[in-house]
Amino acid sequence: MTFPAPRPAAPYGMPPIPQGPSPLAPPAVELQSVVRRYGSGDTTVTALDGVSIAFPSGTWTAVMGPSGSGKSTLLHCAAGLDRADEGRVVVAGRDITRAPEAVLTDLRRRSLGFVFQNFNLVGALTAEQNVALPMRLARARLDRRTVRAALADVGLADRGKHRPRELSGGQQQRVAIARAMATRPDVLFADEPTGALDSRSARTVLDLMRRVVDSPGPQDGSPAQCVVMVTHDPVAAAAADAVVFLRDGRLVDRLVGASARDVADRLATLED
Numbered sequence: 001m002t003f004p005a006p007r008p009a010a011p012y013g014m015p016p017i018p019q020g021p022s023p024l025a026p027p028a029v030e031l032q033s034v035v036r037r038y039g040s041g042d043t044t045v046t047a048l049d050g051v052s053i054a055f056p057s058g059t060w061t062a063v064m065g066p067s068g069s070g071k072s073t074l075l076h077c078a079a080g081l082d083r084a085d086e087g088r089v090v091v092a093g094r095d096i097t098r099a100p101e102a103v104l105t106d107l108r109r110r111s112l113g114f115v116f117q118n119f120n121l122v123g124a125l126t127a128e129q130n131v132a133l134p135m136r137l138a139r140a141r142l143d144r145r146t147v148r149a150a151l152a153d154v155g156l157a158d159r160g161k162h163r164p165r166e167l168s169g170g171q172q173q174r175v176a177i178a179r180a181m182a183t184r185p186d187v188l189f190a191d192e193p194t195g196a197l198d199s200r201s202a203r204t205v206l207d208l209m210r211r212v213v214d215s216p217g218p219q220d221g222s223p224a225q226c227v228v229m230v231t232h233d234p235v236a237a238a239a240a241d242a243v244v245f246l247r248d249g250r251l252v253d254r255l256v257g258a259s260a261r262d263v264a265d266r267l268a269t270l271e272d
Contacts, residue, residue: 027054028226034087047073049249058224062237065246109138113180117192128160150182170201234263
């Protein structure tokens with residue numbers, strides 16, 4: 001199986017290295033021969049074992065595999081939430097592998113969005129305040145119109161003053177997506193975003209994620225957004241453009257345009 005070859009990258013803080021014209025969208029995130037280990041000595045566990053993969057701008061990729069295959073570790077390394085022991089992680093043409101934590105924190109606030117299974121909303125804040133929180137943390141100018149537009153985009157224009165306990169699970173996840181979308185990040189990372197939802201709410205969330213990818217970029221010429229989603233649900237995975245499969249920390253397969261049944265069948269073979 002062939003995955004996109006690694007490309008040269010500038011250290012974080014330097015301009016991206018021009019790649020020249022290409023029929024493919026430029027990668028929003030690349031992992032180049034990434035190894036991640038936990039523990040030491042006889043208890044060492046290799047969570048990622050030489051993973052190389054590119055996630056192009058304007059695409060949605062689902063990451064699947066058996067329990068312990070390295071799915072979440074891949075997402076965490078790609079997002080700078082965890083450090084690779086070997087290899088490189090490149091975001092928007094910049095090598096962040098050894099970037100200082102302060103730089104990674106700024107990157108996550110300004111260029112990356114996150115959606116998790118447990119929503120991660122602040123219970124004491126309203127929906128509007130939760131959506132605005134990343135802007136406040138980044139000390140960016142708070143544009144209330146942007147916040148309200150983000151909630152309107154997820155169908156919650158009339159829920160801005162409600163706190164999480166006053167919203168259903170599906171509504172809370174939509175607030176989390178609005179929060180992630182409000183700053184128009186280059187990459188949206190989603191870890192089991194439909195895992196705690198009923199089927200109808202899950203469908204709504206998947207439709208919103210499709211809109212993130214398919215929406216045209218802003219007029220300043222910046223690239224379309226990229227979604228990287230870890231999931232165990234074949235229906236959710238089938239909504240993505242492509243599905244990659246891991247086993248024992250290694251990439252073992254990739255499906256494009258697959259049905260939920262195709263995804264489920266492939267996952268079952270990996271779990272045997």
